[in-house]
Amino acid sequence: MPICVWVLTIIIGLTTAVSARDIVVAIGGEPDTGFDPVQGWGDYGSPLFQSSLLKLDADLNIVGDLATEWTLSEDKKTWVIRLREDARFSNGTPVTAEDVAFTYNTARDAGGLVDMTVLREARATGPLSVEIELTEPRITFIRRLTTLGIVPQSSYAKDYGRAPVGSGPFQMVEWREGETLIVEPNPYWFGGEVGFDRISFIFGDEDAAVAMARSGEAQLVAVPPSQADDVPDGMYLIEVESVDNRGLMFPMVPATGETTQEGAPIGNDVTSDRAIRVAVNQGLDREALVALALNGHGKPAFGPADDLPWDNPDAHIPGNDIAAAIETLERAGWLDNNGSGLRKKDGIPAQFKIVYPAADSVRQALALGASKQLKALGIDAQPSGRSWDEIPRLMHSNVVVFGWGAHDPSEMFNLYSSNKAGVATFNPGFYANAAVDAAFAKAEAADGFEASLPHWKAAQWDGTTGFGSKGDAAWAWMVNLEHDYFVADCLDIGRVQVHPHGHGFPITSSITDWKWTCE
C-alpha cells in the first residue's frame, strides 16, 4: 500500500501546467492523407500550413490572401491573379507565380480530393502574376481559389502531406498520427503575429475530447449537443450556427417502372405531386423538430443554404401551418372521404416511406418526428431505418433524410440541376426544371462572384418558379445543426463563420485571431 501512495504522489507531482501561450484544442479534423492541399487538405477551417489565393472572412465575403488582385477575363474562362510580394514559405523561399501554377496543375492531375476537372491550365505570366484558365465559364471555381493552399514547387514530393511546407500562419513541429498535431507560428508568415507560441491539436473520439475539457487539459473542445449543457468549470459554451442541414429529399417523378443502370427503381406516385411536397413544407413544425432531434441545439432550416450570401429568403415557406397545408392538399384533390385519417387521390393513398440511415440518431429522430407531424395532415409517412449500403438503391423512389451544407453555391447545382439527376447522391429525386437549370447556367457564367448571387437566388425562387419550397418544393428542409464548443474562459476565438457540414475543425477559420486574454 505505501508503494501505491508513493507512486501516486509522484504522478500528481508530475502534472505540469501548460504555459499560457500554449494551447491544446480537441476539435478533430485530422486528415488521413496528410496536410497536402493537392490531396484535399484545407477544405474548411484554416489550412494552418498553407495560404490560398483568396479566403472567406467571418461573414463569408471573399477577400484576398496570397492574391492582391483577382479579375475574371471577358470570356469568363480565365482568372488573372496578382500575388503579394511579401509571401514566403516557412523554409524562407518566396512564393512565386510558378508555385501557384504548379499547385493548380498538380491538383488537377493528382486524383485527390480536389475536384479540378474544369481547370484547363494555370500559367505563370510573370514572377507574381498567374493566369488560371478553365474549360468553360464556372464562377464557383472561385471556391477553389479560397481553399487550395499553395505548395512550393521546389520541395513538393509524395510525402509532402507529412512534412508540409507552406506560406500559412503555422509550421509543423510534430504530427503523431491518430493522436496529436503540434504546430508553431511560421516566422515568415505575411499576416503578422499569431497569439500563441504553440497550438496542439488532439485527435481521437468525442468522449475523449470532452473528458479533456473536464480535466482541464484542453482549452477548446468540440462537444456533441447531448453534452453541451454541462459546461465545465473555467470554460464557456459557444454555439455556432451552421448550414449543416438535414432535410427530406423527394422523388420528383412518378413511378413508371423505370430503373437506373444498377436496377434501382425511380419515381414515387405520391411525392411526385407538388401539392404533397408543398403541404409537407407548410405542415412541418421545425421548431419542434429542433427540440426533439437536436435537444434545442439548432434552428429550423428552410433551404439548403440558410443565411449564406446566396440564400434567397423569399423562396421559403415558414411552415407550422397545418390549416394551409390541409387546404393545399384538399385543393389538389387529396381527400379523406371515409374519415380514416388517410388522404387519397384517384385511389392512391397519401403514403410514403421516410428512409434514414439507421445508425444516425439525429436523422432517426427527425424521421420519426416528421412522420408524427404529417399524420395530422392525413399523410402516412412511415419511418424506415436502413444502412448506407441500402440507401442508394432506395433513394430514387423513397423520401430520404439527407444532410448537406457547404460554403459553396455549387452544392445547389449538385442537388437541383437536371445534369446531376441520378449522379452519385447528388439529385436522387431526378428533379428537373429548365428555368432552374438556366439560372444555374447564368450564375456560373456571371462576371464575378457577387454578380452570380442574384442568379443563385433566382434558381430558388424567381417570382414564378424555382426549386425552393414556394416553387417546386423539391426538398422539405427541416433543421440546421448547431455546432457546440467548450472554450476556456481566457481564450477569445474572435468572430466565427457560419459552419458548413462538419463539426469541429471549421472553428479554426479564425485561428489567427485567437487570443489569450489572461496573464
Place this chain on the structure above:
Amino acid sequence: MSLEIRGLGLSFRQHNGRRLEPLSGVNLTLDAGEVVGIVGSSGAGKSLVAAAIMGLLPRNAEATGSVQIDGAPITKGDVALAPQGIDALDPMAPVGRQLTRFARLAGLSADAGRRRIENIMQQVQLPAPVLTLYPHMLSGGMAKRVLLATALIGRARILIADEPTLGVDPATADQIMNCLGGLAGPERAVLVISHDLPRLLGIAARLTVLKDGRMVEVCPSEHFRGIGERLVHPFTQALWQAQPVAVSA
C-alpha cells in the same frame, strides 16, 4: 524410541448417511532398529494405515485411536512416507529439484541439502545423472527408489514404505527390499506395507496381517514356514499357502 499405535480406526460418512469403517482396532508397535511389515490382500486397508499415521485423510474421514512416539503425539518430521503411486512425483520437475524441495522441508541449507541428496542417492542405489531426469523418463524401479529417497531426506525416525516393490521387476524388487532392510538403525524404524510376502519376510521381524480392515494376526516372521502350521488365522494360512515359495521355505 518406539511408535505405538493403539486402537486405530477410520470411518467415512457416505452420501447416503451410512457409515463405512474400512479400518478398526489396529494396534502396532515399532521400535528403533526394527523392520515391521503389514500384509494383506488388496483393499484390506494397508495403505489407509499409512495415510492415518501421516494425517493424509480425506475430509469426510474420521480417525479414532492414538498414534504416539514415546508416549507423545507425532510431530512434523517424525514420520516419512514413500507413497505407493509414482504419480506422487511432480511431473514438471526434474528429480534433483524435487529432492531439493524435501531437503528444504527438512530444514537443510542448500549446501547441506546437496550433500544429503548425494548421500541418499547412493543409499537407494541411483546414479547421479538421474537427478536431471523428469519423472516420465524414469523406469518403474527408478521411480520407486526416487520416492524412497524423498522420504529419506528428512531424518525421520519412522519410515513408511507403501508397496515399494509393486510393478517392479524381480531383481530390482530384491534390491529395493534389501535397501529398506538396511535402513533400520538405532535412530530409525521401518514400516513396510506390501503384499510381496516372500521379500517382506526377508527383512521384517514381525508382520501384521490385515483382512477387511481388521487385524487378524500379528506374528514373528518365523511363523511363516512349512505349510503354515504355526499360523493361527485361516486367512493368514491361505495367504501363506498361496505363495510359490511356501513349501520350500
Place this chain on the structure above:
Amino acid sequence: MTGWLGPLLVERAIRLCWLAPLAAVGLFILVSNAPVDPIEAYVGARTALIGPEQREAIAAAWGLDQPATTRFVLWVRNVASGDFGDSILYNAPVVTVIMDRFPASLLLVSLAWLLSFVIGTGLGIVAAMTPGSRVDRAIRAYAVVLTSSPGFWVAIILISIFAVGLKMLPSCCALPPGTTTAEATFWAQGRHLILPVVALSVTGIAPLVLHTRARMIGFLESPPAQHLTAHGASQRAIAFGAGLRHALGPALTVHLAGAGELFGGSILAETVFAWPGLGQATVRAATGGDAPLLMGIALATLLFVFVGNMLADIAARLVDPRLRWDKSR
C-alpha cells in the same frame, strides 16, 4: 534439451507457407466484396464537392477501375517483390503506415498482456489457496464482472474517475498534450500508459483467474502436493513453489495464444484514448474500403497471432517436459 525446438519451428514455417496465401486470397475476396464503396468512403464529407469526373480520376489513381482479379494478381506480384502497395486512405506506403503505428500498439498490448498476466494469475492463485472462502468468492465474482464488462466501458469509467474526477492521470494520448516526443520525459510517457494499459488488460484477466485457479486447485489436490504436505509443506509454500509451474504454465500458454484477442481489444482502447497505434488505422481501413492497407494489417495481424501461438506452444513445452517428447514423434 532443445532438440524439439528445431522440428517445431520447421513445422510452423511450413504451416505459415500455406496459411498466409490462403488467408490472403480469403481476405481479398472479403475485402473486394465488402459493401463499402472505397471512393465514396474516401470522398467522405466532401461528397457535395467532388463530381463524377473527379471520382473517376480518383478511381484511376488507385487502380480501383480495374476488376478485382486483376487487382489481386497485381497485388500478389508486388508483394512477391516486397512491395505491399500504398494505402488509399493515408496516401502512403502500407509498410510505412503499419511501421509508424505498430510500435505504439505493441507497447500498449505487451504491457497490458503482462499486467493482465500478473493480476490474473496472482488472483487465481490466491483464490485457489482457500477454495470456497470469502476471498475466493470475491475474486471469482470480480472475474465474472470483468468478463461481462466491455473494454471501452471500463475505459470510460477509468477516465471519468482518474482523469475527470481525481484529475490524477491523463485521459488521452501517448504523451502530455502539447509536448513533442523529444520534450516528453520518461515519467510523462509512463503516466500516459497507465489508463490505456489498465483498460486494455481488463479483458484478459478473467479467463486467467479462472484458469489459474482451477489448475492450482487441481495441483493442490494431486498426489505430488499431498506428498509434500505429508512432509510438512504448507499450502502457501506448495502453491508458490511446486504449484507455480503447474498453474502458470498452462496460464502462460492460454494467455500467449490469446494475445491476438488483446490486439483486437486494443482497437477500442486506442480510439478512446487517442492512442496513435494500429487499431485506429484498422478501423479506418475497414470502414474506408482501403484494401491494400487492410490486407497489410491483416497479414501483419496473422503473423502476430501466429507468433503468439507458436510462443504458446514453445512455452508449453518449456514448462511441461512431457510435451517435449510427445511432439517429436
